[in-house]
Amino acid sequence: MSEVAAQQTTEQDPVIDLSLADAIIDKYIDLPGNLMPVLQAAQDGYGYIPRIVADHIAERLNVYPSQIYGVLTFYAQFHLKPRGKFIIRVCVGTACHVQGAPRIVETFFDKLGIGHAETTPDLRFTFEKVACLGACGMAPLAMVNDSTYGGMTVQKVDEIITDYRQRPMK
Numbered sequence: 560m561s562e563v564a565a566q567q568t569t570e571q572d573p574v575i576d577l578s579l580a581d582a583i584i585d586k587y588i589d590l591p592g593n594l595m596p597v598l599q600a601a602q603d604g605y606g607y608i609p610r611i612v613a614d615h616i617a618e619r620l621n622v623y624p625s626q627i628y629g630v631l632t633f634y635a636q637f638h639l640k641p642r643g644k645f646i647i648r649v650c651v652g653t654a655c656h657v658q659g660a661p662r663i664v665e666t667f668f669d670k671l672g673i674g675h676a677e678t679t680p681d682l683r684f685t686f687e688k689v690a691c692l693g694a695c696g697m698a699p700l701a702m703v704n705d706s707t708y709g710g711m712t713v714q715k716v717d718e719i720i721t722d723y724r725q726r727p728m729k
């Protein structure tokens with residue numbers, strides 16, 4: 560791999576080191592049906608699938624880029640844009656909706672300055688509205704990564720954002 564390729568960037572992506580992608584591809588290159596494991600490992604390694612990485616995988620696995628992008632857009636587990644360190648999910652299912660979820664969502668939007676499925680420029684937060692999380696008795700419900708917050712209020716939104724703004728990014 561050339562030095563130029565390792566440093567290549569696109570408008571959407573920061574500088575991406577393709578040596579990680581190459582190591583992943585090398586590991587799976589002889590495995591039949593290797594596209595999914597390669598993409599999953601790339602997502603784990605980069606945190607998302609940068610376009611330059613998707614194109615590089617297509618080239619090295621000798622598949623059409625359209626095939627790669629078909630997989631990436633079909634499966635919700637894959638992301639083509641960087642994601643925040645902290646993924647905030649607010650349930651907008653029926654029970655949470657009637658208990659005030661729309662106000663909770665709007666408060667997060669206002670405080671974070673982003674909308675649904677968007678990420679703050681500092682890559683600290685990604686916000687997502689989600690369907691029923693299966694804990695309707697705790698409505699309205701929010702999650703930050705694996706932590707659950709029931710009985711959400713506008714004040715709790717403030718507390719959560721303040722808390723996670725103070726947490727380390729590494």
Ligand code: FES
Pocket residue numbers: 650651652653654655656690691692693694695696698700
């Ligand atoms: S509707 Fe929100 S947890 Fe079920």
